[in-house]
Amino acid sequence: MRTTSVGSYPKIPDLPAPGRWRSAAEKLQRGEITREEFRRVEDEVTREAIADQVEAGLDLITDGQIRWEDGQTYFARRMSGFSIDGLQRWFDTNVYYRQPVAEGPVTWREPITVEDYRFARQHSPKPVKPVVTGPYTLARLSQNRFYSTLGEFVLALARALNRELRALDAESPPLVQVDEPAILHHPEDLPLFREAVAALLEGVRSPVALYTYFGDARKLLAAFADMPFAVIGLDFAAGPRNWDALEAEGFPPDRRLGFGVLDARNTRLETVDEVLRALDRLSRVVPLERVDLGPSAGLEFLPRRAARAKLVRLAEVKRAALEVTR
Amino acid sequence: MSELPLFPTTTVGSFPKPPYLLEARRKWLRGQIEPEALRELERQATREWIQRQEELGLDVLVDGEMYRGDMVAYFADELEGFAIAGLVRSYGNRYYPKPVVTGPVGRKRPITVEWFRFAQSLTGKPVKGMLTGPYTIAEWSFNEYYPTRRELVMELARAIHEEAVDLERAGARFIQIDEPAIHTRPDEDFDLAREAMEIVTEGLSAYTITHVCYGDVPRIYPKMLDLPVHQIDLALKNEDFALLEVFRRHPFTKDIGLGVVDAHSHRAESAEEVLDGIRRSLEVFEPRQVYVSPDCGLKTRTTEETVAKLRAMVEGARRARDELGLRA
Numbered sequence: 001m002r003t004t005s006v007g008s009y010p011k012i013p014d015l016p017a018p019g020r021w022r023s024a025a026e027k028l029q030r031g032e033i034t035r036e037e038f039r040r041v042e043d044e045v046t047r048e049a050i051a052d053q054v055e056a057g058l059d060l061i062t063d064g065q066i067r068w069e070d071g072q073t074y075f076a077r078r079m080s081g082f083s084i085d086g087l088q089r090w091f092d093t094n095v096y097y098r099q100p101v102a103e104g105p106v107t108w109r110e111p112i113t114v115e116d117y118r119f120a121r122q123h124s125p126k127p128v129k130p131v132v133t134g135p136y137t138l139a140r141l142s143q144n145r146f147y148s149t150l151g152e153f154v155l156a157l158a159r160a161l162n163r164e165l166r167a168l169d170a171e172s173p174p175l176v177q178v179d180e181p182a183i184l185h186h187p188e189d190l191p192l193f194r195e196a197v198a199a200l201l202e203g204v205r206s207p208v209a210l211y212t213y214f215g216d217a218r219k220l221l222a223a224f225a226d227m228p229f230a231v232i233g234l235d236f237a238a239g240p241r242n243w244d245a246l247e248a249e250g251f252p253p254d255r256r257l258g259f260g261v262l263d264a265r266n267t268r269l270e271t272v273d274e275v276l277r278a279l280d281r282l283s284r285v286v287p288l289e290r291v292d293l294g295p296s297a298g299l300e301f302l303p304r305r306a307a308r309a310k311l312v313r314l315a316e317v318k319r320a321a322l323e324v325t326r
Numbered sequence: 327m328s329e330l331p332l333f334p335t336t337t338v339g340s341f342p343k344p345p346y347l348l349e350a351r352r353k354w355l356r357g358q359i360e361p362e363a364l365r366e367l368e369r370q371a372t373r374e375w376i377q378r379q380e381e382l383g384l385d386v387l388v389d390g391e392m393y394r395g396d397m398v399a400y401f402a403d404e405l406e407g408f409a410i411a412g413l414v415r416s417y418g419n420r421y422y423p424k425p426v427v428t429g430p431v432g433r434k435r436p437i438t439v440e441w442f443r444f445a446q447s448l449t450g451k452p453v454k455g456m457l458t459g460p461y462t463i464a465e466w467s468f469n470e471y472y473p474t475r476r477e478l479v480m481e482l483a484r485a486i487h488e489e490a491v492d493l494e495r496a497g498a499r500f501i502q503i504d505e506p507a508i509h510t511r512p513d514e515d516f517d518l519a520r521e522a523m524e525i526v527t528e529g530l531s532a533y534t535i536t537h538v539c540y541g542d543v544p545r546i547y548p549k550m551l552d553l554p555v556h557q558i559d560l561a562l563k564n565e566d567f568a569l570l571e572v573f574r575r576h577p578f579t580k581d582i583g584l585g586v587v588d589a590h591s592h593r594a595e596s597a598e599e600v601l602d603g604i605r606r607s608l609e610v611f612e613p614r615q616v617y618v619s620p621d622c623g624l625k626t627r628t629t630e631e632t633v634a635k636l637r638a639m640v641e642g643a644r645r646a647r648d649e650l651g652l653r654a
Contacts, residue, residue, distance in 0.1 A: 012421065014412050025419035069418065086564075087417055089541050092510050094466050096417035096540070267411045267426050268470040303412025303424070 001288045001321060002059040003314040006211060006233065006260060007131050007179065008298030009049040009064030014305045021045045021066070042067050043119065050124045052308050057315030060127050060175065063120035065298065069098070071133045071179065072141050076100030078112045079160055085143065091181065091214050093265070093301065100142040106156050108163035117171055127174045129209070134180035135161050135196045136189070141182065151192050158199035165204045175230065177209045181297075184215035184239070190223055197227050209233055211258055213297040216241040225252040233258025236278070237265070237296035243281075251286045259286075260296035262313060267306040275317045276324065293318060332650065333604065333618050333643040334385040336583070338537050338559060339456045339502065340397070340623030341390035342632055347371045351395070368393040369444065376448045378633065383640045386500055386617075387453045389445035391625070397458045397504065398466045399423045405485055407431035411468055426468040427478060433485040436492045443496050452500055455493035459505035459536065460486050460526065461519040466507060476518055483525035494532045502535040503527070503555070509538070512545040520552055527554050535559055535583060539622050543569060548576040559583025561621035563595070567603060573610045582611055585621035586642065587635045592627075594634035600642025601649070613650060618643040 012019030024041040027033045049064025068074040070090065076082040081104040087096040117130040135157035139150060147153040168176055178200070183193050201208060209231030210224060216239030217224060224232050232255055234242045251257055261278050262270055279288060293314055299307035343351070350367045353359045375390035394400040402408035402425030411426040438455065446453045460482035464475060472478040490501050503526055508519045527534050537559040543550070550558060562569055562585045586603040587595045600618070607616060618639060624632045 011415065012413060019413070019421070022419050022421065029419075087540070089510070094416060094507065094510075098417075265468075266470065267468040300415060303414060305412060 001291045001293055001318055002256075003057070003318050004060040004129070004258070004292045004294045005053055005058060005062050005064075005311065006213070006258070006264070006294045006296070006298055007062055007065055007177070008068065008300035009052065009062070009066070010300055010302065010304040010307050011045055011064075011066055012304065013048075014303055046116075046120060047123050050120060050128075052304075053311055054124060054126050056308065056311035057318075058126065058311060060129055060292070061120075061124060062129060062131055062177075063116055065131065065300070067116055070095075071097070072100050072138060073098050075112055075133055075138060075161075075164075076142065078110060079106055080104070080109050081106035081146070082142070088141070090141075093214075095301065097141070100138075102142055102144050102146045102153060104146055106146075106153070106160055108160040111167040112164055114167050114171060117168065117173065121171075121173075129175040129177050130168055130173055131177045131179060132161060132164055132168075134178045134210075135200055136193050137180050137182035140186070150189075151195075154192055154196045155199055158196040162200050162202055162204065165200065165206070165208070169205045173206050175209055176204075176206050177211050177231075177233070178229075179211050179213075181211075181213050181215070183220065184212050184217060187219035190220065194223065194227070201228055207231075209256075209258060209292075213238065213260060213264075215239045216245060218242070218245045221245040222249050225249075225255065229255065231256040231258050231292055233260060233292070233294070235260040235296040237261070237263035246282075246285050256290045256292050257282075257286045258292045258294060260294055262295045262310045264295040264297040264299050264310070265301045267302060269306070269309050269313060272313070272316055272320050275313070276320055279317070279321055288321060330385055332613055332647050333616055335618045335640050335643050336384060336386035336454065337379075337388055337620055337636070338583075338585075338589070338623045339388050339391055339454075339504065340394070340625035341375050341388075341392075342625055342627055342629050343392055344371050344374065344629065347392060365393075372441070372445055373448060376445055376453075379636075380449060380451065382633070382636050383644075384636065385451065387445070387449055387451050388456060389441050389453060391456065391623075393441060396422050397623075398463050399425055401437065401458050401463055401486075402467060404434070404437040405431055405482075406434050407471065408467065422466075424466065424468060425463075427464075427471045429471055431478065431481050431485060433488050437489055439489070439492045439496050442493055442498055446497060453498070454500040454502050454535070455490070455496075455498035455532070457486055457489060457493075457501065457503045457526075459503045459508070459519075460522040461515070462505050462507040465510055475515070479518055479522050480525065483522035487526045487528060490526055490530055490532075494530055499532050500535065501527075501530065501532045502537060502559070504537045506537065506539050506541075508536075508550075509541040509543065509546045512542060516546055516549060520549075520554075524554050533557070537583065537622075539564075539585075544572045547572055551579050553580075555580070557581035557583050557617060559585070559617070559619055561585040561589070562607070563588045563603060564590070564621050567606050570607060570610050578611060578615070581615045581617060582607070583617045583619045584611075586618055587620045587639050589620050589622035589624055590626065592631055594631060595638050597638045597641035597645060600639050601645045604642060604646040605649075618646075
């Protein structure tokens, strides 16, 4: 079993510690510091996010997405063809993002995540996985003023992000995580999604994980299992019916399951016993050596203290699970 | 509300805090000033806003919420069963103190009544009682205690109902219950939010309003008209009155709080622009249904921006009355 985080990490510490990132962002807006100075603050906060994950004892970490304003803008503003518009609610959260608008052909221009990945790897004693928002989700959360169909838009993004995954290949990451929460709300788009995944992964050598969250994949799990992903990540906090899917359809023997079991959107800390019981139930379908134990989504919905407690709990659960099976 | 003119003008609730109050709040957080000293500055700022609203010629006033930080955390702080978990990002570098439910929720004592009395004592114009709705308080808090969201929402509805009853007893003729989170899970939870609102407004004789903004309003329309309130206040200007198309397809059966100025832009709209918005809205509403308001609370604007926007709004509403030959 491997413990991992699923993406974002709170950018500011708990009160009364000053939020350096937050005050730097304000200063940047007012033109009191340069982009370069802001980037150095992001570097420091990224190292804090890495340290928290490593100290908690996680096996596979992310850079905490400290440099991401959100999962859409971070990609759209470095691609050609997008403008960035007003605020939209991000799924059923109280988090808002600026909506990208496709005004012309969307194409890959330059590496987006590569430099950030290099930085994180350099500053982490543990393996790091880069995260990329998938083409279907990026299209669904954007406005399309250019393509005549959603399908064309999604496939254009899949081709663009394929370039990004190939650029990451050169860095030989242990795993690349592709986030596709939006497909859970549109199982009817499965044929399009399948096509997009084929275009996205074409010629990509790194192992790729598909992560979904904020719902269940009941109608999709079998199809996911047919796609060339090394890991399939499911959210068991917001999507308890993922149990039904898993128990009814089983899980392919040659994949890992991203077991999103700690609720990333609630401060309530699950007990070790509670998670052990869930792992016991899971082990009847998926052997624990093929489980990536994690939170149900990125941890930025929580204050940092609560986020850190979830990470520590993941490592505690793993230790306890090894005791039990020993 | 017979004494109100046609197109009564009002606001959504919050106004910007003056610099002296922001500074005092910072000191108070660090324990550097006494609560009563802060209270006095909050009263001073409230007086200033009441006076400004009178000078601008608004018809239904608000206290401006000088004593509230965040619309949810304020109630969480005053209710039983809550703690503050910490700061959580909402977008960009905006953070809010997110409450956490740690035990049974309930009202310890009246929350806003004293402020309502104070604000109303300063003016002959009606002042609105301003509450955050149970669904929004629940949705914007962590729930560590109740097994289901429904139980938490229903318990909060009873607490907010008690507060509404007390406001009415204190003389509030207008009570607004904000539910900006109401369309977070439009299919799954709308009925729950409606049931909660039924509890909140049950037996009230005051004129009731709910404010909804940011999000997929068409998704909860027309069922939104089942909310047991007299008026629904919406952000029209933000999307250049695109919602009117939705209301054209199914008649809007309540009064509308017509958001005619954008609460999140620096630019002050002109009176002409406001008049144009009202004119366009009259293609789908009867004049008597329309209350004129900003899109949202104005606390993120500067005082100057707020005054400029409200001046245009009041003037636009006046011209709309003139145009209809119905000036009250």
